[in-house]
Amino acid sequence: MPTNQPTPAQIKRWRGYLANEQAEAAAYRDLAKRREGEERDILLALADAEHRHAAYWVEKLGPDAENPPKADVKTRLLGFLARRFGSVFTLALMQSAETRSPYDDDADASRQISADERIHAEVVRGLASRGRERMSGNFRAAVFGINDGLVSNVALVMGVMATGVPAQIVLITGVSGLLSGALSMAAGEYISVRSQTELLDASLPDPKAREALHALDVESNELELVYRARGMSEDEARAKASQVFQRISDQKRISDNVLGSTEIQCAGSARSAATFSFLSFAIGAFLPIVPYVFGMEGLAGAVVSLVVVGLSLMATGATTGLLSGKPPGIRAVRQLSIGYGAALVTYVLGLLFGMIL
Known part of the structure; x- marks a missing residue:
C-alpha cells in the first residue's frame, strides 16, 4: 500500500470532520437569517470559512467524500437551536464548541484550519458578548434569584426534616424561609440599586x-x-x-454634556429590581416545599424535593454558564454539587440536633 494512502481510521475521522464542518456552516447561515447588518455579515463570513474547511476535507478524501455521515450529536444540536431560536444561548454553545477544536491534536489537519477555529471562537465570543449586553438585567437577576432560593430553602427544609418533626412543621418552616429570604433579597436589591442611583446622581x-x-x-x-x-x-x-x-x-448652543467628561449609565429602577428579586427568590424557594404542599412527608417527600431541586439547580447552573460564556454542562454539575452539598450539611446537623433533643 502506498504510504500516502489514508488508512480506514483516517478516512472515518475525516468524513466525520467533513460532516461537522458542513453542519456548522449551515448553523451559521441559519443564525445569520435571524440577524441584521454587521452581525449578519460576520455570521455569513464564518459560514464561508466553515465551507472552506469542508472543501479541505473533500480534497483529502477524494471519492470517499461522497455521502458523508451525519454530524455528531453536539453539532446537530447546535444546528437545531440555530434554526429554531438563534439566541445568545446558541451563540454561547457555539463559542464553547469552537474552543474545543479537535484539530489541535490531529496532524492531518492543516495549521491554518486549526488557527481558524481558534479565531472563530473569539469571533463568536464577541457576538455572544453583544447578546449578553443586550440581555435584560432583570433576566440575570431572575436566574440568580431562583438559584439562591433553591439552595437556601432546600438546605433549610432538609435540616428541619432531619430533626424528625412532622411534615406540617417542615412546610411551615419552608414557607417562612421563602418569605423571609424573598423579602430580604428584595430589600437588599432595592437599597443597593437606590444607593447606586443616588451615587450616580451625585456625580452628574x-x-x-x-x-x-x-x-x-x-x-x-x-x-x-x-x-x-x-x-x-x-x-x-x-x-x-x-x-x-x-x-x-460665537453664540453657539452649548451642549448639555459640556461639563461632563464621561457618560454615566442609569442604574435602573430600584422597584423593578426589588420586584424581580422577590419573585425569582420566591419561585426558587417554593420548589423544595412542593411535595410538602401536596401532603407528602418523610423520606418520600425528601426524595421528591431533592429531585425537583436537582433538576432546577442544573437548569440554573447551565443558564448561568451560558450567560458567562462557560460550558453549561460543567456549570450545571457544579451548581448541583453546591446545592446538594449545602442540603447534606444541614441534614447532618439536623440529625445531630434531633439526637440532642
Whole structure:
C-alpha cells in the first residue's frame, strides 16, 4: 500500500470532520437569517470559512467524500437551536464548541484550519458578548434569584426534616424561609440599586452650573478647574475650557454634556429590581416545599424535593454558564454539587440536633 494512502481510521475521522464542518456552516447561515447588518455579515463570513474547511476535507478524501455521515450529536444540536431560536444561548454553545477544536491534536489537519477555529471562537465570543449586553438585567437577576432560593430553602427544609418533626412543621418552616429570604433579597436589591442611583446622581453635573458659563471670567478661567477636578491634565483642561469659551463667544448652543467628561449609565429602577428579586427568590424557594404542599412527608417527600431541586439547580447552573460564556454542562454539575452539598450539611446537623433533643 502506498504510504500516502489514508488508512480506514483516517478516512472515518475525516468524513466525520467533513460532516461537522458542513453542519456548522449551515448553523451559521441559519443564525445569520435571524440577524441584521454587521452581525449578519460576520455570521455569513464564518459560514464561508466553515465551507472552506469542508472543501479541505473533500480534497483529502477524494471519492470517499461522497455521502458523508451525519454530524455528531453536539453539532446537530447546535444546528437545531440555530434554526429554531438563534439566541445568545446558541451563540454561547457555539463559542464553547469552537474552543474545543479537535484539530489541535490531529496532524492531518492543516495549521491554518486549526488557527481558524481558534479565531472563530473569539469571533463568536464577541457576538455572544453583544447578546449578553443586550440581555435584560432583570433576566440575570431572575436566574440568580431562583438559584439562591433553591439552595437556601432546600438546605433549610432538609435540616428541619432531619430533626424528625412532622411534615406540617417542615412546610411551615419552608414557607417562612421563602418569605423571609424573598423579602430580604428584595430589600437588599432595592437599597443597593437606590444607593447606586443616588451615587450616580451625585456625580452628574449640576444643571444650574451651566447657566453660569456665560458669566465666567475668561481670564481667571474657573471652568478649567472643573475639568481638572474631573481628571483632565492642566493642558487638557485649559484647551477644553478655551473651546467652550470660544463657542460662547460665537453664540453657539452649548451642549448639555459640556461639563461632563464621561457618560454615566442609569442604574435602573430600584422597584423593578426589588420586584424581580422577590419573585425569582420566591419561585426558587417554593420548589423544595412542593411535595410538602401536596401532603407528602418523610423520606418520600425528601426524595421528591431533592429531585425537583436537582433538576432546577442544573437548569440554573447551565443558564448561568451560558450567560458567562462557560460550558453549561460543567456549570450545571457544579451548581448541583453546591446545592446538594449545602442540603447534606444541614441534614447532618439536623440529625445531630434531633439526637440532642
